[in-house]
Amino acid sequence: MADSAKTEAKKDNFWKSIKTEFKKIAWPDQKETVKQSVAVLCVSVVVGLIITFLDTLIQFGVNFLTSIGA
Template sequence: MEAEKKQKAPKKNWTKGLQAEFKKIVWPDKQTLVKQTVAVVSITAVLGVFIAVIDSGILQLLNLIIK
């Protein structure tokens, strides 16, 4: 029986700790969330285009070298 009690105690402590950490979370307001989302999507799109252009340029260069 003592072994069972020892196994259950860490779960309770873990869940209490988890609940305490969740109470510390500060969720952003809607305006901040929208601004950050737009920033992330915009930067991702710009970097995607940049990488595609670089990749295409390298491909063309390699095709010239191989031929």
């Protein structure tokens, strides 16, 4: 029974410490969040385009090499 009380006390202390730590976090405002989201979207599109270009280039090269042997 004493172990149960200690376990409950540890759980309560754990959640209180999490709440305390969350109060210390510097959460971004809406403007900063939108700015960072747009940056992530732009970088994702650019990387996607680069991957598409490289894939097409490699596919063309493989098709060219396989057509030589046929």
